[in-house]
Amino acid sequence: MGELRMTPLEGVPEVRPGDDLGALLGDALEPVGGLEEGDVLVVAQKVVSKSEGRIEETNDPLGVSLREARAVRRIRGDLVIAETEHGFVCASAGVDRSNTPGEGWVVLLPRDPDASARGIRAALARRFGAAPAVIVSDSFGRAWRQGTTDVAIGVAGLSPLLDLRGAKDTRGRELEATVIAIADELAGAAELVMGKARRVPAVRIRGYRVPPGDGSARDLVMPRERDLFP
Amino acid sequence: MGELRMTPLEGVPEVRPGDDLGALLGDALEPVGGLEEGDVLVVAQKVVSKSEGRIEETNDPLGVSLREARAVRRIRGDLVIAETEHGFVCASAGVDRSNTPGEGWVVLLPRDPDASARGIRAALARRFGAAPAVIVSDSFGRAWRQGTTDVAIGVAGLSPLLDLRGAKDTRGRELEATVIAIADELAGAAELVMGKARRVPAVRIRGYRVPPGDGSARDLVMPRERDLFP
Numbered sequence: 001m002g003e004l005r006m007t008p009l010e011g012v013p014e015v016r017p018g019d020d021l022g023a024l025l026g027d028a029l030e031p032v033g034g035l036e037e038g039d040v041l042v043v044a045q046k047v048v049s050k051s052e053g054r055i056e057e058t059n060d061p062l063g064v065s066l067r068e069a070r071a072v073r074r075i076r077g078d079l080v081i082a083e084t085e086h087g088f089v090c091a092s093a094g095v096d097r098s099n100t101p102g103e104g105w106v107v108l109l110p111r112d113p114d115a116s117a118r119g120i121r122a123a124l125a126r127r128f129g130a131a132p133a134v135i136v137s138d139s140f141g142r143a144w145r146q147g148t149t150d151v152a153i154g155v156a157g158l159s160p161l162l163d164l165r166g167a168k169d170t171r172g173r174e175l176e177a178t179v180i181a182i183a184d185e186l187a188g189a190a191e192l193v194m195g196k197a198r199r200v201p202a203v204r205i206r207g208y209r210v211p212p213g214d215g216s217a218r219d220l221v222m223p224r225e226r227d228l229f230p
Numbered sequence: 231m232g233e234l235r236m237t238p239l240e241g242v243p244e245v246r247p248g249d250d251l252g253a254l255l256g257d258a259l260e261p262v263g264g265l266e267e268g269d270v271l272v273v274a275q276k277v278v279s280k281s282e283g284r285i286e287e288t289n290d291p292l293g294v295s296l297r298e299a300r301a302v303r304r305i306r307g308d309l310v311i312a313e314t315e316h317g318f319v320c321a322s323a324g325v326d327r328s329n330t331p332g333e334g335w336v337v338l339l340p341r342d343p344d345a346s347a348r349g350i351r352a353a354l355a356r357r358f359g360a361a362p363a364v365i366v367s368d369s370f371g372r373a374w375r376q377g378t379t380d381v382a383i384g385v386a387g388l389s390p391l392l393d394l395r396g397a398k399d400t401r402g403r404e405l406e407a408t409v410i411a412i413a414d415e416l417a418g419a420a421e422l423v424m425g426k427a428r429r430v431p432a433v434r435i436r437g438y439r440v441p442p443g444d445g446s447a448r449d450l451v452m453p454r455e456r457d458l459f460p
Contacts, residue, residue, distance in 0.1 A: 004236040074458040089374040143373035143459040144319040147411030181377030189419030228304040229373040
């Protein structure tokens with residue numbers, strides 16, 4: 001494998017409900033040379049949600065989080081660790097009060113982030129003649145570790161898990177249960193380029209050979225029966 | 231921010247106890263142009279441990295894991311989720327049976343991975359006149375999500391957490407408790423380039439402006455009193 005390059009997409013205007021996000025991302029891809037086969041595009045959840053109208057004005061953000069959750073795992077003070085309708089476990093059920101359209105507004109997760117990713121992928125494939133793998137990313141906290149990392153909440157055109165079971169190590173010994181969450185690693189890598197406060201809602205990753213596959217971000221969710229930390 | 235480029239270091243020979251890892255990594259950096267100020271070098275834990283002699287032959291790998299743990303969080307069948315002496319929560323206390331020197335051998339975590347990172351950083355600074363930030367990375371599983379991602383278990387020359395509290399979002403609203411585990415994101419990004427079974431034990435990351443700081447990977451460990459998933 002050679003170099004892997006991550007390029008920020010800049011100049012995307014503030015996204016509003018009903019905006020054609022595929023077109024806006026396409027416009028931002030033009031000055032950096034568009035897309036090639038094998039590229040990955042990581043798109044921040046925030047702009048996906050805004051384009052889909054998943055925003056609302058509220059004076060009760062906690063109530064919105066509880067409404068968006070299908071289960072609450074832990075509560076401590078203002079912190080609610082919730083399970084979303086998609087099965088993701090994260091703070092506030094993914095309901096966010098920063099980078100919103102205004103004070104008192106919240107941004108919710110897309111209803112079906114895989115479908116969001118598929119829509120962006122299809123729009124870009126039409127425009128550039130090459131279909132990128134698309135990842136919708138969001139910042140999640142983790143058990144046992146401080147700080148957030150970006151993870152994949154929606155994917156299109158890739159399998160989010162790279163299963164190396166059966167592969168051999170450098171000595172020829174079969175690797176033990178080694179399944180790598182590549183979509184999460186790609187999302188986290190892109191976050192480094194996006195930053196938080198700058199207006200870079202998407203990153204093109206070139207040079208990563210995406211293994212063939214077409215999965216769902218739900219593949220990343222630990223099945224309930226294997227969850228040791230319910 | 232411009233592009234971020236990740237370059238694999240290839241041609242590193244099999245690492246053995248007592249090997250000068252800084253020199254081996256320096257040799258592998260030469261053909262890709264060495265180091266510049268601001269570069270980050272992510273080094274796989276496995277080669278760090280081997281160079282430090284943290285390997286042993288055993289017919290009881292589970293016993294070694296339990297010895298290396300200071301607490302066991304969960305056990306299910308062969309799976310032991312343990313807390314290491316460093317405070318990390320991971321499978322088997324980081325004791326690994328793949329990519330070892332031979333059948334029946336295990337590789338343990340470095341005793342002080344921050345010190346390992348500092349040693350590599352110092353050696354490379356002497357050789358190239360530019361001190362990279364260094365991250366020692368390992369693959370950890372996560373609660374609630376399938377697959378592993380690489381995270382930082384040792385750091386030198388950077389603060390592993392980027393604290394954006396007090397920074398403003400694009401609308402000028404102060405960001406809420408936003409602390410990003412950049413060292414984990416850099417480690418995960420590098421894993422994409424390292425792969426698992428190929429002999430790429432380190433990756434140079436160029437173009438990420440490392441914020442000034444000098445922390446410890448222990449900064450990434452959730453303090454016990456804030457751990458909601460003991």
